[in-house]
Amino acid sequence: MADRVLVAGAGPVGLVAAAALAAEGIPVTILEAERDLPDDLRASTFHPPTLDMLERFGVVADLIAQGLVCPTWQFRDRRQGAIATFDMSLLKDDTNHPYRLQCEQWRLTRLLRDRLAAHPEVAFRYGCRAAEVRQDDDRVFLTVVNEEGEEEVLEGRFLIGADGARSAVRKSVGIGFEGMTIPELYLTLSTPYPFHEAIPDLASIAYISDPEEWLVLLRTRSLWRVLLPTDPNEPEDHMLSDGRIEERMQQVHPQAGRYEIVHRTAYRVHERVAETYALGRVFLAGDSAHINNPLGGMGMNGGIHDAINLAGKLVQVWRGAELSLMQRYSRQRRKVALEVVQQQALRNRQLLNQRDPKLRAEHLESMRAIAEDPRRHREHLLKTSMIHSLREAEAVP
C-alpha cells in the first residue's frame, strides 16, 4: 500500500492530478476531509486550454452538455454600456475550444470521481482529513484524522497537497504563504432573472466597471451569477439579508418585480503564493499553492494547469527521473502565479474600480482600442484565456 501517490483534497485540482497519474498506471489514494465531494458554488469558468487538457479524461463533452458555451465576453461600463466585446473564435488555431465554458466546478469533480471510481489503482477515502506530514528520503508519512477524531498514518512515495487555500499539508511542511488580503468582501448572488433578455447586447460574461460599484455578470446554463464588492464592515446578517440584496440587485438593474435569489455567499479574497511548490516528496497545487481574486476566472484554471504539469513530471520521476525535476514544476508554475495570474487579477480589479475620471476614460479607451485592432484583440485573448501563460512557462528552465 505504501507504493503510491497520496493526494490530499478531492477538489478539481486533486482529482485532475489523480486522474493524470492513474491514466499512467500509478496507484493513487485520494483523501477528502468531507463526507462527500463539496458542491458549493465556486468557480464556473473553464478557459480554452483547460478544456484542451481535460479532453484526455473524456469529460469535456459532458461538461459542455451541462454548461453554457460562451463565444464572446465583454468589458462594459455601468453607465455607457458595452465598451469592448471580445470574440474568442479568433483563437481557433490556438485551441480545440475557442470559447469559455460556463459550468460549475462541482460538475467537473463529480465527472472525474465517477471515472476514477472505476479505476483499479485508485482509492478514495472520505471523511479523512490530512493533518501532519513527515518525510524521509524514500517515503512520505501522512497522519490523517477521521470524523471520530481517530488518527492513522498513511505511507506513500509522494504526497500532493491539493487541500485548498487553508492547506494543512502546506502548513505542516512549513511552506510560507505570503501576500495580501483584498479589503473588500466579494458577494456572489445567483438568480434565474433573464439579464440577457433585459439587456439585449449583454454577453454571457460581462465585467462592468464603475467608479462607485463595479460588478461581474456571468451566465450559467440556468442562472445568472452576480459578483459585487462589499464593505467588510457591513454586518454579515445585513449584507446577506433579503432586503439588502433586493436593494443592491435593483441598483444593478431596476425591474418591476422582486429578484429571486437562489444562492448567496460572501467571501474574503486573498492574493498569496506559496514560497515553493515542491519540498522533497511533497508538492502543492491549486489553491494550496496560490490564491487570487476571482476576476478573470484564473484560480481553478491555473490550479488545473498546475495539476497537469505536476503529474506529467511526477510520472517521469516515478519511472526513474531525478526528483529535482519537480523543482522545475515549482519554478514554472510559481512564475505563472506571480507574474501572470496575480498581476492580471490585480489589473482587472484596478480596471473595474478606477475612480480617477481621467484614468477611467483612458482605461475605457484602451479597451476599445484593443478590441478594434485584430492583432491586439487576439493577443489580449491569448493572455486572458491563459494560453500565453502556458507558453511562457514552457520557456522556464
Ligand SMILES: Cc1cc2nc3c(=O)[nH]c(=O)nc-3n(C[C@H](O)[C@H](O)[C@H](O)COP(=O)(O)OP(=O)(O)OC[C@H]3O[C@@H](n4cnc5c(N)ncnc54)[C@H](O)[C@@H]3O)c2cc1C
Ligand atoms: C467561496 C468561494 C467562492 C469562489 N468563487 C470563485 C469564482 O466565482 N470564480 C473563480 O474563478 N474561483 C472561485 N473560487 C476559487 C476556486 O473555487 C478555487 O480556485 C478552486 O476551487 C481551486 O481548486 P482546488 O482543488 O485547489 O481547491 P478546493 O476546490 O478548495 O478543493 C480542496 C479540497 O480539499 C478538501 N480539504 C481541505 N482540507 C483538507 C484536508 N486537511 N485533508 C483532506 N482534504 C481537505 C476540501 O474539502 C476540498 O474538497 C472560489 C473559492 C471560494 C472559497
